Amino acid sequence: MNIILLSGGSGKRLWPLSNDVRSKQFIKLFKDENGEYESMVQRVYRQINTADANAKITIATSKSQTSAIKNQLGEKVSICVEPCRRDTFPAIVLSAAYLHDEMGVHEDEAVVVCPVDPYVDNTYYEAISILKELAEAGTAKLTLLGIEPTYPSEKYGYIIPESDENISDVREFKEKPDAKTAEKYLAQNALWNAGIFAFKLGYLLKKAHSMIEFDDYRDLFAKYGTLTKISFDYAVAEKEPSIQVLRYRGDWKDVGTWNMMAEVMADATKGWTVLDETCENTNVVNELNIPILCMGCKDLVVAASGDGILVSDKERSGYMKPFVETIETEARYAEKSWGSYTVIDAEPGSMTVKLSMKAGEHLSYHMHNYREEVWTVVSGKGKAVVDGMEQMLRTGDVIMIAAGCKHTVEALSDLDIIEVQLGDEISISDKIKFPLD
Amino acid sequence: MNIILLSGGSGKRLWPLSNDVRSKQFIKLFKDENGEYESMVQRVYRQINTADANAKITIATSKSQTSAIKNQLGEKVSICVEPCRRDTFPAIVLSAAYLHDEMGVHEDEAVVVCPVDPYVDNTYYEAISILKELAEAGTAKLTLLGIEPTYPSEKYGYIIPESDENISDVREFKEKPDAKTAEKYLAQNALWNAGIFAFKLGYLLKKAHSMIEFDDYRDLFAKYGTLTKISFDYAVAEKEPSIQVLRYRGDWKDVGTWNMMAEVMADATKGWTVLDETCENTNVVNELNIPILCMGCKDLVVAASGDGILVSDKERSGYMKPFVETIETEARYAEKSWGSYTVIDAEPGSMTVKLSMKAGEHLSYHMHNYREEVWTVVSGKGKAVVDGMEQMLRTGDVIMIAAGCKHTVEALSDLDIIEVQLGDEISISDKIKFPLD
Numbered sequence: 083m084n085i086i087l088l089s090g091g092s093g094k095r096l097w098p099l100s101n102d103v104r105s106k107q108f109i110k111l112f113k114d115e116n117g118e119y120e121s122m123v124q125r126v127y128r129q130i131n132t133a134d135a136n137a138k139i140t141i142a143t144s145k146s147q148t149s150a151i152k153n154q155l156g157e158k159v160s161i162c163v164e165p166c167r168r169d170t171f172p173a174i175v176l177s178a179a180y181l182h183d184e185m186g187v188h189e190d191e192a193v194v195v196c197p198v199d200p201y202v203d204n205t206y207y208e209a210i211s212i213l214k215e216l217a218e219a220g221t222a223k224l225t226l227l228g229i230e231p232t233y234p235s236e237k238y239g240y241i242i243p244e245s246d247e248n249i250s251d252v253r254e255f256k257e258k259p260d261a262k263t264a265e266k267y268l269a270q271n272a273l274w275n276a277g278i279f280a281f282k283l284g285y286l287l288k289k290a291h292s293m294i295e296f297d298d299y300r301d302l303f304a305k306y307g308t309l310t311k312i313s314f315d316y317a318v319a320e321k322e323p324s325i326q327v328l329r330y331r332g333d334w335k336d337v338g339t340w341n342m343m344a345e346v347m348a349d350a351t352k353g354w355t356v357l358d359e360t361c362e363n364t365n366v367v368n369e370l371n372i373p374i375l376c377m378g379c380k381d382l383v384v385a386a387s388g389d390g391i392l393v394s395d396k397e398r399s400g401y402m403k404p405f406v407e408t409i410e411t412e413a414r415y416a417e418k419s420w421g422s423y424t425v426i427d428a429e430p431g432s433m434t435v436k437l438s439m440k441a442g443e444h445l446s447y448h449m450h451n452y453r454e455e456v457w458t459v460v461s462g463k464g465k466a467v468v469d470g471m472e473q474m475l476r477t478g479d480v481i482m483i484a485a486g487c488k489h490t491v492e493a494l495s496d497l498d499i500i501e502v503q504l505g506d507e508i509s510i511s512d513k514i515k516f517p518l519d
Numbered sequence: 520m521n522i523i524l525l526s527g528g529s530g531k532r533l534w535p536l537s538n539d540v541r542s543k544q545f546i547k548l549f550k551d552e553n554g555e556y557e558s559m560v561q562r563v564y565r566q567i568n569t570a571d572a573n574a575k576i577t578i579a580t581s582k583s584q585t586s587a588i589k590n591q592l593g594e595k596v597s598i599c600v601e602p603c604r605r606d607t608f609p610a611i612v613l614s615a616a617y618l619h620d621e622m623g624v625h626e627d628e629a630v631v632v633c634p635v636d637p638y639v640d641n642t643y644y645e646a647i648s649i650l651k652e653l654a655e656a657g658t659a660k661l662t663l664l665g666i667e668p669t670y671p672s673e674k675y676g677y678i679i680p681e682s683d684e685n686i687s688d689v690r691e692f693k694e695k696p697d698a699k700t701a702e703k704y705l706a707q708n709a710l711w712n713a714g715i716f717a718f719k720l721g722y723l724l725k726k727a728h729s730m731i732e733f734d735d736y737r738d739l740f741a742k743y744g745t746l747t748k749i750s751f752d753y754a755v756a757e758k759e760p761s762i763q764v765l766r767y768r769g770d771w772k773d774v775g776t777w778n779m780m781a782e783v784m785a786d787a788t789k790g791w792t793v794l795d796e797t798c799e800n801t802n803v804v805n806e807l808n809i810p811i812l813c814m815g816c817k818d819l820v821v822a823a824s825g826d827g828i829l830v831s832d833k834e835r836s837g838y839m840k841p842f843v844e845t846i847e848t849e850a851r852y853a854e855k856s857w858g859s860y861t862v863i864d865a866e867p868g869s870m871t872v873k874l875s876m877k878a879g880e881h882l883s884y885h886m887h888n889y890r891e892e893v894w895t896v897v898s899g900k901g902k903a904v905v906d907g908m909e910q911m912l913r914t915g916d917v918i919m920i921a922a923g924c925k926h927t928v929e930a931l932s933d934l935d936i937i938e939v940q941l942g943d944e945i946s947i948s949d950k951i952k953f954p955l956d
Contacts, residue, residue, distance in 0.1 A: 378832025395815025426863040432897035460869035502895040
């Protein structure tokens with residue numbers, strides 16, 4: 083089974099745990115069968131592999147997410163990187179071209195496109211296997227998964243089927259309705275559109291070539307920035323006459339807000355938290371290394387990271403986006419392929435950062451034009467290279483890296499470094515990479 | 520007017536802003552006439568000086584508070600340091616001996632003892648001036664201030680007066696009662712005991728010599744650790760037959776809990792906070808350099824410092840003490856005579872601290888046996904001395920201080936240093952001070 087997982091958006095609705103560099107699908111609030119914390123992308127990846135051990139999964143995502151994806155799923159994961167964001171139709175076409183031209187997938191093979199963010203049980207991926215079989219059988223050009231609605235939601239698009247059978251032709255699509263209209267849809271056996279599409283690879287490529295002029299994957303990649311932003315629903319699904327839908331009755335939760343996340347997170351609290359006995363229906367996630375004490379809290383979600391602290395009534399938490407946008411901080415925590423990066427102090431002219439590197443990982447060989455850095459090793463061993471000179475690093479070692487000086491470090495064990503950045507123009511964009519000879 | 524201000528206790532009830540080294544009276548949540556933030560001790564000191572520009576104030580406190588007091592009130596403030604905590608009777612006797620033997624206050628002069636923590640308006644200190652006059656007139660041995668109760672509280676001791684006159688003899692004292700008993704007291708014109716005592720200095724010294732064997736202030740200081748812990752109320756007030764009380768009808772608030780603090784703090788929020796329009800009756804104090812976003816919060820107090828984060832229903836906040844005791848962190852923020860000290864990272868084997876020094880201040884000349892330190896200057900200028908060698912420090916300079924190496928720094932301007940401490944046994948007790956030649 084070929085699966086394209088769409089790993090999108092930066093998600094401000096799970097602030098402060100999600101930010102511009104850490105999308106919600108990387109937050110580890112779930113648990114796997116061994117009781118280890120896992121993120122949404124890890125959970126989905128595991129669930130697909132459980133449903134089909136031979137599934138070939140390609141993750142369609144932006145460059146900014148590739149470190150986190152490799153970090154969480156391993157170096158071998160197949161990633162189709164979008165050069166820039168262009169909505170779902172271009173993203174799916176790029177992935178389809180990637181499967182065909184780079185991975186050698188045949189045009190007759192079925193492909194299933196899935197978003198990465200629903201919280202579902204394993205039966206969902208069994209339904210997706212059926213979707214793939216339906217696509218292969220070719221009774222319709224496009225096969226969708228429709229979620230049986232639990233209430234007349236205004237948040238989702240609706241699929242109106244011809245019948246209430248498990249598999250039905252699609253009569254029409256409806257955009258997000260108001261509650262009253264949604265009730266009418268429910269009376270017509272309507273289904274929520276889960277954003278899942280199954281088709282034969284050839285079908286989509288033909289469709290794509292009819293709408294976009296391109297030769298192959300590499301050509302499309304090169305001109306990706308010139309493509310029109312358009313969703314797959316709008317570009318393809320709503321215009322296609324031959325569509326069928328598979329009805330899914332299992333659990334399905336969209337964990338795009340703290341209110342929903344609170345319902346499905348593995349434990350009511352994570353991190354260093356103390357709740358008194360009068361707290362009710364309160365979830366706390368604490369990524370800071372200081373304690374959170376909650377007393378008499380009712381229906382609250384409290385979340386703290388290096389980016390900030392949220393204290394919100396659960397119902398209200400869905401409305402946070404405009405407020406988060408006013409806050410506009412640079413991300414203070416970032417998951418990297420080599421470990422993590424946490425800003426621990428910032429003032430005009432300096433920024434102090436803790437680098438926590440995993441054994442065996444290394445930074446790129448790079449330099450900064452406008453800042454010097456002082457590294458103090460607080461634990462572990464490493465090998466630094468500074469302007470071509472190798473130097474072993476152990477706990478307590480200090481190195482000073484002048485502006486314009488190329489440098490890197492390889493972690494020989496887990497390695498923690500306190501990095502003091504000094505300069506009037508400290509910016510993540512002040513970084514020039516070099517090959518390491 | 521001679522005033523002894525009792526600046527006591529470490530106060531866990533305003534956690535995380537109060538801790539073992541920062542008592543609640545040093546938290547700056549009030550404002551002076553110029554709109555500058557001020558602490559309770561600053562406010563009380565200012566109010567006394569407003570009521571009587573010639574007031575001679577001596578602060579009775581422990582060694583751990585002297586830095587914060589000098590920092591907030593200036594170097595010239597008169598402080599009587601208790602070598603250890605021995606409750607209010609020994610503390611008042613030590614201060615009385617200090618006034619007599621070190622400050623030359625005559626035995627016929629009146630002394631007024633005040634706690635440092637009530638939130639009051641200026642009329643309170645006018646009442647204290649009257650108290651002093653009553654003590655000087657000598658119509659009673661001991662003169663108290665009684666607060667006219669606003670409700671039958673179970674939190675205070677009660678004074679039962681002979682009459683409802685403004686000035687009355689005291690019939691008896693009552694310990695903290697239950698609410699029903701408190702109502703009976705109110706029917707007898709009872710007053711809350713504000714913990715204020717006025718007397719002639721000679722009266723108290725005579726009383727003290729009858730109960731404690733000591734020659735003078737220095738002798739008492741030397742044997743202070745051997746004294747029995749006992750409150751002034753119990754040791755003196757409840758046994759004295761000649762007591763009068765002055766009735767005080769003005770504002771008087773005991774800001775010992777967040778619930779009360781929220782009522783009197785100058786602004787509903789302090790620090791980097793964003794509240795949505797659905798928050799009601801919510802106070803937020805944020806000392807961290809990351810934002811706090813509150814949405815849909817009702818009747819909450821949110822307080823964040825380097826020590827931790829509190830999210831509490833206002834009513835419940837009075838019950839935090841046992842929970843704070845379970846948290847048991849070392850204080851991560853300390854106000855020092857020279858500026859402030861903030862732990863920004865801690866892991867086994869290292870601790871990273873930000874030192875923010877005020878221009879003109881200096882650290883003691885000291886060394887550590889079990890840790891080395893790496894200082895990186897992130898802003899300002901200073902003069903370091905390391906094992907007797909002077910060295911100028913500017914932004915970007917780094918010095919390494921080995922274990923056993925004596926060191927200090929003087930801030931030539933406001934000076935910020937990131938200090939990485941390295942060692943297996945990092946402890947504030949690992950510090951040996953030396954005179955600087």
